[in-house]
Structures are given as C-alpha cells and as structure tokens.
Amino acid sequence: MRRRYALRFSPALVEQPIVSKLARIYDVDINILNADVASGRGGKLIVELVGTDENLDKSVHYLSEVGVLVSEMVKELIFKQESCIHCGACTAVCSPKALSMDSSAKLVFDVSLCVVCGLCTQACPLRLFEVSHEREA
Structure with a gap:
C-alpha cells in the first residue's frame, strides 16, 4: 500500500x-x-x-x-453548495456528469462520479468549487 x-x-x-x-x-x-x-x-x-x-x-x-502534524495527501473537490445560484455553468465542463441539473433546475453534485479534474473551479462564476490536496490523518 x-x-x-x-x-x-x-x-x-x-x-x-x-x-x-x-x-x-x-x-x-x-x-x-x-x-x-x-x-x-x-x-x-x-x-x-x-x-x-x-x-x-x-x-x-x-x-x-x-x-508531527500529519495530513494525508488526497485530491478531493470541495463544493460550497449553500451559496450556489444553480446557473448550471459547471455542468457544461463536467464530462463524467458528476454535476447535473435535476428536474426542478437545481444543481446536483454526485461525488461518486467526480474525478476531481478541477474544470468546474474555473467554470463556476462564484468560484464555489475548490480542489483540496490534504486532509488531517
């Protein structure tokens, strides 16, 4: 491992x-x-x-x-969903479809489909996505 x-x-x-x-x-x-x-x-x-x-x-x-302060190096997407205006701009760049719009025009984030490519970080006009590389071990 x-x-x-x-x-x-x-x-x-x-x-x-x-x-x-x-x-x-x-x-x-x-x-x-x-x-x-x-x-x-x-x-x-x-x-x-x-x-x-x-x-x-x-x-x-x-x-x-x-x-020693230990942080595991991981790559994960952090989404500040509570501030989302549901514009859907991020869905246009999300090839694996981790970001999609539901039937009521609300943004849905399926973390299990996310490959953490980071494209949504630039697509979001409010910059609500962030790629994190560490978490406390």
Missing part, C-alpha cells in the same frame, strides 16, 4: 531523527517527494510511505504522538 502525507515539524522536532526511526521501527519505505526543512525554524516534508496498511496506520500514529 502507498500513501502520501504532508508532515509539518516544529523547530524542536527538526533536530530529531524521526523519519529514520519511522523506517526502522515500522518497516515502511519512505520516499521524500518535497522538503522544506531548516534547523531552528521547522519545516514541511511531502512523503510517500510504502508498507502494509497496519504499518502505515502505526506510522501515522507514531508521527502524531511525537508532535
């Missing part, structure tokens, strides 16, 4: 060998995809962890326990 995470470290945590301990203790492979870390100021790592589901869950628990 592979999962991607954003890890945020405080200045004190940067001085500790947390990532190497993670690999040794929980038998996970760690691929650092992006790093912005400096001694004395903390930082952020984007990592891909590879291992069993159980070991990945234990790894995330360990990171949280030692004070």
